Amino acid sequence: MKAFLFTTLLLAPLSAFQAADTAASRDDAAWLREKGQMIFHDAFEREEDGNLAKAIGNGWNSATADRVPQIKMADLDDGILKIASASKEAGHAAHIHHEAGFTDGGAVVRFxxxxxxxxxxxxxxxxxxxxxGVHAGHLCYGILSQSSITLIDHKTGVMNLEVKKKRDDYLARKEKLPADFEAMLNSKKVVVPWKADHEWHELVLVTEGDEMRLSLDGKVLASHHSEGYAHPMKRWFSFLVPNTVWIDDVKIWKVK
Structure with a gap:
């Protein structure tokens, strides 16, 4: 019995480490290629047609462009989509989206x-x-800042209309969120450290069941489980850009 207990104690931590290593070492770009079907690709090898919502072409739509038609927020230059948001003038960060349509799958973006x-x-x-029941249909996002990467489930978190109203009511009264409510909101996201630079990177953002993963240059940097990630129809793939970002290539893959 003692030998069995000793062996079990030794094996349990190894299993946890192995699971973590598996998540970090998996290649989600390869998973999409091997298990999925590419349903959209854009290398941006063309010129934009003006400044309005559909100016980027190839099915892209900007939810904010028509607010400031005199300002160019999306410039196609030598195969690169250069986004420069007029956030102050438009009253909103640049929001650019394209039809997707999958349950499990994801996007590969060079940025x-x-x-x-x-x-x-x-x-x-x-x-x-x-x-x-969800504000503007926002489901889930990966967010890259200068110092961190965040994965967040909006569907069952802060963009759920009931949750949003409750949170907004507390904020309007300048009251602290109840501990259990704040803990619930915090459970809907994960934040990991990351240092931004000015190099080109390949980003992969996938959902598989109730898990979302974000990889950069072939390495999973963030993974999170939350029920909103399992939403059965990701109809749009979208960018939200408050300032400047360059996009060189976008592929959308459907696994199921």
């Missing part, structure tokens, strides 16, 4: 922070505008 503005960041993820 760069060009260093043209302070605190450059990139939010990208999935939306279902047909979903009721």
């Amino acid at each position: 760069r922070f060009p260093g043209l503005s302070k605190s450059e960041s990139l939010q990208l993820g999935y939306v279902d505008r047909e979903l009721k």
Whole structure:
């Protein structure tokens, strides 16, 4: 019995380490290629047509461009989509989206922070505008700031209309959120440290069941489980850009 207990204690930590190593070492770009079907690809090898919502072409739509038609927020230059948000003038960060349509799958994006503005960041993820009970259909996102990467479930978190109203009511009264409510909100996201630079990177953002994972240059940097990630229809893939980001290539894959 003692030998059995000793062996069990030795094996349990190893299993945990092995699970962590498996998540970190997996290649989600390869998973998409091997298990999925590419349903969209854009290398941006063209010129934009003006400044309005559909100016980028190839099915892209900007939810904010028509607010400031006199300002160019999306410039196609030598195969690069250069986004420069007129956030102040539009009253909203640049929001650019494309049809997707999958349960499990994801997007592969080549991007760069060009260093043209302070605190450059990139939010990208999935939306279902047909979903009721969630603000603007926001489902889940990966967010890259200058110092961290966040994965967040909006569907069952802060964008759920009931949750949002409760949170907004507390904030309007300038009251502290109850501990259990704040803990619930915190459980809907994970934040990991990351230092931004001005190099090109390949980003992969996938959902598989109730898990979302974000990889950079072939390495999983963040993984999180939350029920909102399992939403059965990611209808849109979207970028939310408050300042400047360059996008070189986008592929959307459907696994199921």
